[in-house]
Amino acid sequence: MKKLKNATLLLSALGCMTLASCGGGKGGTTAAPKIGVLVADVSGEEAQAFRTYMTEYVAKQYGATIEYTTALENAADEKSAIEDFAGRGFDAIISMSSSDRAAQLATCVQNKIYYTVGSGMLDDKVYETYKGNEYFLGQIGPSMQTEYEAGLAMGQYYKAKGVDHVGMYGAFIPNPMHVFRAAGVIVGLGDTYGEASEMGAIVGQIYADNGIQQAKIGGDVTVDYMAGFDPTTTYSTLGSIIGSGIDAFLSVGMATTFFSQNLNDAKIPYGDIDAFTSSNGTNMSSGSLNYLAGKYASSLGPVYALIANAKNGHSIRDAQGNAPSISQSYAVATSSEEFTALAAKESGDTRIFSKEVLDSMIGDSVTYDAFVEAVQKERI
Amino acid sequence: MEQNRKINWKDLGKRTAGTIAIPLLFFVVLFSICLGNGRMLISSSAGLISFLVSVTTITITTMALSINLNSGRFDFSLGSMSVLAMILSSKIVYPLLGGGAGSAILMLLFSVIIGTVLGLISGGIYCLLRIPPIITSLAITLIFEGISFTLTGGSYVMDEVRGSSMSFFFGQWWAILLLLAIAMAFVIFMFDHTSFGYRYQSLRTGQKLAVNQGIKEIPNALACYGICGGLMGIVGFLQAGITTSVNGGSLNFASIAIMFTAFLPMFIGGYIGRFSNDKLGYFLAGLSMGMLNAFFSTFHNEIDVSVQSIINAVLLVLFLIYLANEQKIIGWFKKLFSKKNHAPAEQN
Numbered sequence: 001m002k003k004l005k006n007a008t009l010l011l012s013a014l015g016c017m018t019l020a021s022c023g024g025g026k027g028g029t030t031a032a033p034k035i036g037v038l039v040a041d042v043s044g045e046e047a048q049a050f051r052t053y054m055t056e057y058v059a060k061q062y063g064a065t066i067e068y069t070t071a072l073e074n075a076a077d078e079k080s081a082i083e084d085f086a087g088r089g090f091d092a093i094i095s096m097s098s099s100d101r102a103a104q105l106a107t108c109v110q111n112k113i114y115y116t117v118g119s120g121m122l123d124d125k126v127y128e129t130y131k132g133n134e135y136f137l138g139q140i141g142p143s144m145q146t147e148y149e150a151g152l153a154m155g156q157y158y159k160a161k162g163v164d165h166v167g168m169y170g171a172f173i174p175n176p177m178h179v180f181r182a183a184g185v186i187v188g189l190g191d192t193y194g195e196a197s198e199m200g201a202i203v204g205q206i207y208a209d210n211g212i213q214q215a216k217i218g219g220d221v222t223v224d225y226m227a228g229f230d231p232t233t234t235y236s237t238l239g240s241i242i243g244s245g246i247d248a249f250l251s252v253g254m255a256t257t258f259f260s261q262n263l264n265d266a267k268i269p270y271g272d273i274d275a276f277t278s279s280n281g282t283n284m285s286s287g288s289l290n291y292l293a294g295k296y297a298s299s300l301g302p303v304y305a306l307i308a309n310a311k312n313g314h315s316i317r318d319a320q321g322n323a324p325s326i327s328q329s330y331a332v333a334t335s336s337e338e339f340t341a342l343a344a345k346e347s348g349d350t351r352i353f354s355k356e357v358l359d360s361m362i363g364d365s366v367t368y369d370a371f372v373e374a375v376q377k378e379r380i
Numbered sequence: 381m382e383q384n385r386k387i388n389w390k391d392l393g394k395r396t397a398g399t400i401a402i403p404l405l406f407f408v409v410l411f412s413i414c415l416g417n418g419r420m421l422i423s424s425s426a427g428l429i430s431f432l433v434s435v436t437t438i439t440i441t442t443m444a445l446s447i448n449l450n451s452g453r454f455d456f457s458l459g460s461m462s463v464l465a466m467i468l469s470s471k472i473v474y475p476l477l478g479g480g481a482g483s484a485i486l487m488l489l490f491s492v493i494i495g496t497v498l499g500l501i502s503g504g505i506y507c508l509l510r511i512p513p514i515i516t517s518l519a520i521t522l523i524f525e526g527i528s529f530t531l532t533g534g535s536y537v538m539d540e541v542r543g544s545s546m547s548f549f550f551g552q553w554w555a556i557l558l559l560l561a562i563a564m565a566f567v568i569f570m571f572d573h574t575s576f577g578y579r580y581q582s583l584r585t586g587q588k589l590a591v592n593q594g595i596k597e598i599p600n601a602l603a604c605y606g607i608c609g610g611l612m613g614i615v616g617f618l619q620a621g622i623t624t625s626v627n628g629g630s631l632n633f634a635s636i637a638i639m640f641t642a643f644l645p646m647f648i649g650g651y652i653g654r655f656s657n658d659k660l661g662y663f664l665a666g667l668s669m670g671m672l673n674a675f676f677s678t679f680h681n682e683i684d685v686s687v688q689s690i691i692n693a694v695l696l697v698l699f700l701i702y703l704a705n706e707q708k709i710i711g712w713f714k715k716l717f718s719k720k721n722h723a724p725a726e727q728n
Contacts, residue, residue: 042534043629070631214681228685231623232434232641236677239426261542261624262426279538 032064033311036085040097042071046275053297058304061355075100079107086111092307094118102126109135118303131322137306143327144180148199150293150330151181154271155188158248167241169251170227179206181252191219242266276343285336293330296346301353302375305361318368326375398655406668410675421674433622434673436560439666441642443567444611447604451584456517457502458612459638460524465495466616466626470540479543491613499609503602532628541620550621568659644696645669
């Protein structure tokens with residue numbers, strides 16, 4: 001009987017020691033989160049840069065489990081991927097895929113798994129519906145207004161260069177971010193779309209047309225427009241556009257992946273909204289890329305901080321209890337020197353959102369205002 | 381003897397008409413629409429190169445697909461073979477030549493060799509497992525796609541397939557035509573003028589009888605897979621050259637799309653082959669599809685990529701409907717024309 005009593009005491013003591021060892025840090029538990037990332041693009045330069053940062057920097061620095069999906073093609077794929085992550089005990093989802101974000105959020109809530117947006121922004125209505133939900137942790141990335149402004153700045157840059165005739169690539173319109181960027185480019189060039197020159201009116205028409213109709217682009221600068229990607233026809237179209245004597249080629253995404261060789265060979269100055277990757281550095285130093293608005297890979301870091309805080313039982317919320325919605329801007333390089341200076345801040349273990357910066361954003365003492373300030377602080 | 385040498389003009393006319401009817405129809409319809417809208421089917425040198433690459437890619441893919449399909453072996457792995465062959469080829473050649481002089485030709489050569497090896501692996505697995513090729517080829521597709529993804533980390537292979545040598549090669553229309561001519565000559569020679577080809581035809585038309593006569597089907601099937609792989613190596617090279625990249629992120633059967641581009645031309649080519657030679661038929665079908673792609677490119681602002689897919693699918697269905705009801709349709713036309721011819725006589 002005495003032996004049994006001693007054994008019980010020993011077990012109790014061990015149990016207490018185990019529980020005590022689980023605590024620690026400022027916010028109690030410090031267990032690293034398990035995160036599933038939904039992606040539609042697995043191959044693009046920008047997507048690769050984000051992935052490298054998350055899997056080779058954040059995951060290693062924090063011991064987090066970060067798993068990417070294969071390329072998700074539709075809403076059903078997204079739902080299935082979330083259910084798979086939830087079933088395997090993952091803590092959170094970062095959405096970089098936007099086939100149906102409302103359905104993604106609903107699936108996460110249903111499966112009691114945290115949800116964050118790491119690229120693009122939710123539709124206003126969806127955000128309003130879910131902003132107070134405990135499983136929605138927030139969205140950090142360029143807002144649609146920022147996307148529009150990125151396109152606008154690129155259009156204005158080439159307009160100031162005195163272009164009369166340009167090629168324009170609309171990438172994967174009606175993808176919202178491409179729609180807003182394209183609207184910005186048109187306005188930046190000083191042109192109109194369907195006689196409209198205001199963001200909302202142009203965007204509305206592009207959605208209604210389910211794409212851009214070249215005939216509706218009017219103004220002093222002639223635009224030869226193309227969109228989508230099909231290896232059997234796209235390059236012939238590009239050849240025709242290059243052959244028509246354009247002064248520049250403006251793309252709202254992916255041109256540096258698909259067309260840089262053709263544009264470099266033809267010595268056509270071109271601009272793109274993409275990422276600060278090594279091949280874009282080469283395109284800028286020895287090719288004809290002369291305008292790049294890019295996200296930097298570690299801009300995804302704050303989303304990790306949101307998840308880590310929630311995992312530690314301290315979700316970042318504003319005074320009304322709403323999840324944060326924070327817009328990030330693009331960095332722009334118009335010369336090889338500018339590109340090199342920007343890229344130097346984001347290579348290997350040197351990161352704009354480094355562990356040191358992220359550590360200051362994770363913990364029980366981090367307030368909503370401090371978090372927003374840390375995200376929006378000028379770092380480039 | 382003289383009677384044997386006498387040309388049957390009626391038969392020749394019928395055969396010629398049957399051979400050129402479809403490409404001629406494509407040309408007349410598409411060219412007329414372009415002309416009516418004040419546009420050209422091909423309006424730049426880049427457009428011409430793109431057209432030639434399109435014709436060559438479709439023709440070679442169609443030949444590769446038909447080799448096994450005509451023998452009842454459905455091979456889904458063709459697309460994954462072309463992608464993996466080109467990825468491996470570029471990874472071997474780029475460190476050697478850095479994209480400089482000679483790298484395009486060397487990449488083509490390696491792509492063909494690696495494609496052949498991949499084809500043999502695919503065929504070997506089919507022969508070894510002896511389960512329906514439609515199943516083994518699906519598994520092989522996933523394996524090849526997975527290897528491509530692992531080798532590239534899912535990213536586009538870009539630097540390796542760019543450079544002065546590739547730019548030069550894909551700037552020469554004659555180089556692409558020469559490649560097409562060599563590929564066609566090789567396939568025609570192998571399948572129409574060698575004992576391997578005779579055995580292939582024999583197995584294709586009556587497998588049991590051919591096997592009973594002592595023709596070994598396994599070596600023949602393996603050789604077919606090897607040739608298909610080699611041809612798909614050329615396709616991989618052409619795709620990489622025109623798109624200046626190879627997508628290493630194709631997973632979950634995404635590479636099958638490459639094979640599906642050959643379905644309509646295969647049926648059209650088979651139909652044309654009835655009047656002449658099936659390989660010539662595949663080329664003329666490839667030419668027709670190339671014209672259609674050039675047309676899509678000309679009207680890219682009016683016909684987007686999704687509508688193009690629908691048009692391709694509708695054409696395939698219409699052509700299959702025609703093939704399935706050919707005699708009935710010809711009968712209707714005959715009736716219609718004979719009625720029209722008789723009508724004035726009755727009035728008189």
